Amino acid sequence: MSYYLNTTANYHKNDLTTLGWELTVCNSLEPPDSPCRKALKHPGSFGSLLYHFLARQIPLPEITSILEIGGGMGYLMRDFLSLNPSFKTTMLDISPFLLSRQKAALGNYNFKYQEMDIMDASADYLAGFELVILNENLGDFPTFVYQVNNDAAADISTVERLKYFRENYQLPLTLRENINIGALEVLEKLCRAEIKYIYLSEHSCEALLPENFAVTMEWKTNDNPEKISLQGHDEFTIKFSFLQKIAERFNYQVTRGCFADFLEPDFNDRVQTSLRLVAAHTDEQEILRQFIYDLFKYEYLILKKEE
Numbered sequence: 001m002s003y004y005l006n007t008t009a010n011y012h013k014n015d016l017t018t019l020g021w022e023l024t025v026c027n028s029l030e031p032p033d034s035p036c037r038k039a040l041k042h043p044g045s046f047g048s049l050l051y052h053f054l055a056r057q058i059p060l061p062e063i064t065s066i067l068e069i070g071g072g073m074g075y076l077m078r079d080f081l082s083l084n085p086s087f088k089t090t091m092l093d094i095s096p097f098l099l100s101r102q103k104a105a106l107g108n109y110n111f112k113y114q115e116m117d118i119m120d121a122s123a124d125y126l127a128g129f130e131l132v133i134l135n136e137n138l139g140d141f142p143t144f145v146y147q148v149n150n151d152a153a154a155d156i157s158t159v160e161r162l163k164y165f166r167e168n169y170q171l172p173l174t175l176r177e178n179i180n181i182g183a184l185e186v187l188e189k190l191c192r193a194e195i196k197y198i199y200l201s202e203h204s205c206e207a208l209l210p211e212n213f214a215v216t217m218e219w220k221t222n223d224n225p226e227k228i229s230l231q232g233h234d235e236f237t238i239k240f241s242f243l244q245k246i247a248e249r250f251n252y253q254v255t256r257g258c259f260a261d262f263l264e265p266d267f268n269d270r271v272q273t274s275l276r277l278v279a280a281h282t283d284e285q286e287i288l289r290q291f292i293y294d295l296f297k298y299e300y301l302i303l304k305k306e307e
């Protein structure tokens with residue numbers, strides 16, 4: 001039972017100079033003429049569609065302090081602030097490059113920023129925020145990667161960290177799988193800090209393809225977080241059932257779903273044609289196929305602390 005620890009910290013601190021090749025769903029909806037917007041029943045930017053969805057479940061107008069962790073280009077928070085300029089906002093990010101992009105995107109608004117690895121944040125620091133947002137970034141946090149052909153014993157600190165989660169949260173860790181240790185530890189920290197509302201999302205290894213969904217792309221639902229290789233780093237899909245268990249243990253009310261809940265796809269002729277093809281003929285078809293796939297592959301949790 002041997003693991004190595006996959007981390008992306010060094011890459012994000014020192015090497016990242018563009019998010020262009022890592023097209024998040026948020027970024028793919030940014031250009032007003034994006035083909036992805038035309039594949040939605042209610043076209044719009046990611047942040048505005050998410051804001052209106054969250055507002056149906058969380059009293060957003062009553063919230064003052066909000067923290068976004070890993071805000072990338074800053075588009076999501078720019079949309080939130082345009083809809084609610086009274087938010088007292090902090091942007092926390094490990095990447096100096098992306099913090100500079102966030103400053104540019106939020107230029108007209110008052111906000112604080114913090115260059116920090118979220119793994120190093122203390123519960124005291126986090127405790128002052130009422131709403132914390134983590135969008136499409138948990139897969140970047142450290143992951144224990146199971147090494148199939150290596151029988152060497154895991155080191156003592158790995159064993160202790162896994163034992164802690166198995167015993168305290170009854171997580172059925174099989175010891176034969178990749179483990180999103182960073183995501184588990186960050187969520188535990190946020191729950192301990194008694195953040196009232198938490199929204200998080202990421203590629204899920206447990207997402208289900210809807211029945212009668214005619215798509216020619218490969219779809220895997222898996223118990224085991226899967227590696228996604230990107231430029232300069234690897235990230236992993238997230239096992240949401242483990243995060244859900246932790247939140248429930250701290251008496252959070254949990255809403256779980258996929259992006260299609262608030263980015264409702266419009267299966268118009270263009271979209272249907274793209275999905276039916278075995279291989280895309282045009283760039284737009286390729287973009288649409290990936291986008292619709294992501295709407296179901298990305299899961300979110302909305303966590304509300306029970307009074």
Ligand SMILES: C[S@@+](CC[C@H](N)C(=O)[O-])C[C@H]1O[C@@H](n2cnc3c(N)ncnc32)[C@H](O)[C@@H]1O
Nearest residue numbers: 024026070071072094095117118135136137140
């Ligand atoms: C894939 S991008 C997602 C950006 C944005 N939330 C979006 O949806 O477009 C991941 C973001 O998380 C940040 N990040 C990754 N690891 C982090 C860590 N350990 N602590 C803080 N931020 C981190 C990256 O710098 C980047 O801003």
